[in-house]
Amino acid sequence: MQSNNKTPRYLEEFHPPARILMGAGPSNVNPRVLHAMTAPLLGHLDPDFIRVMDDVREMLRIVFQTTNVTTLPISGTGSAGMEAALVNILEPGDTVVVGINGYFADRISQIATRCGATVHIVNAPWGHPLDPKAMEAEVKKHPKVKVVAMVHAETSTGVQNPVAEIAQIAHRHGALALVDTVTSLGGIEVAIDRWGVDVCYSGTQKCLGCPPGLAPITFGPRAEEVLKSRKTPVQSWYLDVTLLRSYWSENRAYHHTAPISMIYGLREGLRVVLEEGLEARFQRHSRNAQALWAGLEALGLRLFAQEGVRLPTLTAVHIPDGVSDTQVRSALLRQYNIEIAGGLGPVAGKIWRIGLMGENAKPSNVVTLLSALEEILPKMGYEVAKGEGVAAAQRALAA
């Protein structure tokens, strides 16, 4: 019997392959987190859900290393966190200095421009860190800089920027320090209060080990003053932190329906982080990255980020001459179920980006990827000494 009525694909079940997500995020998630998301839904004003909200805020403060009252998850992904940080602090006509050494700092400048701010850019070469002296020189040029913005861990290059030092410069000139920690929070140290960071946001899908969909954010006392003294309404109602704070604190004033299941997941993800302990977690990220770097270099590959400022959470590596970016990534995905990321913007086709974030920062992933590269690269015309990448990683892990 033949039928012309083929069932449309969307009515079929979907069973995704079990990938090892070593791209720039999302990262794999602890099964406990996915399980927590299946708990029965509660209403967004249910007293039992309010306990969950309180727990999440308390744990976010520990992870951000802050006592900031206004610490909560924005109901959107990391980019919504970036936008929330900027729209709440900026008003039309404000002056912002942005340090740009990658794709995501450029996004900050784009969003600040959409807020009506005047944006002054201090560039550093991709792969190098921001230069605090150059930042200070730029800040000094303008009569009233409101915000100095930067990305702590630049996901596009694998570089770590000197946040504490630049935050001090901002304060010395009466400006706020606004920092993106999307690829650092939960993976390397982020010390909001000690560093004097005034506004900071992150995402859940990288080193916090949750699915994408929420953006933890925190506003310090200086930032709170700015919120209070605004002359114009925040241009985004959805991201207006003064309204959000009213829902997330004792007031419980209804704003929008919180993404209940995602917040269950975040609570569980934060529990996993705190059970491991921040210090142990940072060490684990560092140890595995050292092993990955040793392995890549043993295969003759060159790391993109300068030594000394490399992110353990995200490693950028030069694609060898003559090797096809997409063929290698496609072979990794199709034959080994491993995702790594390509380059963004000016380094598209020139670098790969390898994430070791949250759950994924573990020896088996380091070794599995190096082993796969040892098999794939020779087929693409790049000879490697087979086994040497894995062996170098093993030695680093044993050290």
Place this chain on the structure above:
Amino acid sequence: MQSNNKTPRYLEEFHPPARILMGAGPSNVNPRVLHAMTAPLLGHLDPDFIRVMDDVREMLRIVFQTTNVTTLPISGTGSAGMEAALVNILEPGDTVVVGINGYFADRISQIATRCGATVHIVNAPWGHPLDPKAMEAEVKKHPKVKVVAMVHAETSTGVQNPVAEIAQIAHRHGALALVDTVTSLGGIEVAIDRWGVDVCYSGTQKCLGCPPGLAPITFGPRAEEVLKSRKTPVQSWYLDVTLLRSYWSENRAYHHTAPISMIYGLREGLRVVLEEGLEARFQRHSRNAQALWAGLEALGLRLFAQEGVRLPTLTAVHIPDGVSDTQVRSALLRQYNIEIAGGLGPVAGKIWRIGLMGENAKPSNVVTLLSALEEILPKMGYEVAKGEGVAAAQRALAA
């Protein structure tokens, strides 16, 4: 042995009670949807995830009854959908007419104001529908109205507005029709193309039977023209539909990291909707609402919304004189695990709001709630003829 080191609550496991969510949303979710969210994460540019995106768009078009190319889920809750609709269409100085007969239409006017638009309001009493004649009279007063905005199913009052008629008026005067279907999509008919709606958004947590966190949105050809001819950038980068469309269509240009697990859930929720069939689903919502109304009236309670324009998905009912709003709702929650909602704004303390949305529009919920009210209300000083509410609902269901 005694210890001063009490484990903080946030490190304990959390097991929410299994509530029947008959408030104004979120609603309970089909277990298939929660299960789908536990599938292994994929990267947001993984070819296998792109198939999921395509499936979701195709099913959203069926549910919206549209062929609009730009149909996709916004990565935020229903309010993010509202903001996305407005920020993409409006520029500073534009003129908007908003029909307001409830809380959520008022929110539209607030967000439109934050977009720099001049907002003209046409009020109708809460509990009554918008008056198309009054809407047209207001539109005629202003030289160039860009948008006529309204809420299809007003969650704050349980009233359904005459969308198709008002959309025609908008077009007659060269304006776009912008419609909120947060409490209608998937529960009662929403026919974007036939009604001539130009911009429409909804939420996943009500009649679509998914957790909160995504906002389906659709832009028709007239709205696309407006997007193309904007003179200023959209004030929100995160919600800029021209950028989002580029990621959700063939281009696949990276914008932000999609909330992967939520989109798995939406795909499964839409499959559930289409397996049931839209027409059958609308009938189920209607049949159960009729039973609820019969039951409430049999208990002597008065419905808030005018007859003929009542929403099957959300029923507002007057709180009887002398009965405490919060005591009744608290008893329902604590003793019966049933959530219903109170009134918002001017009707706080005066009405209850009872949702029968998605999975929850079923006889067992109608009967369970009526039975609980029959037990609780007499304890609060309001006598009822026990069993008559349930019996009336049963008769309506059998009819």
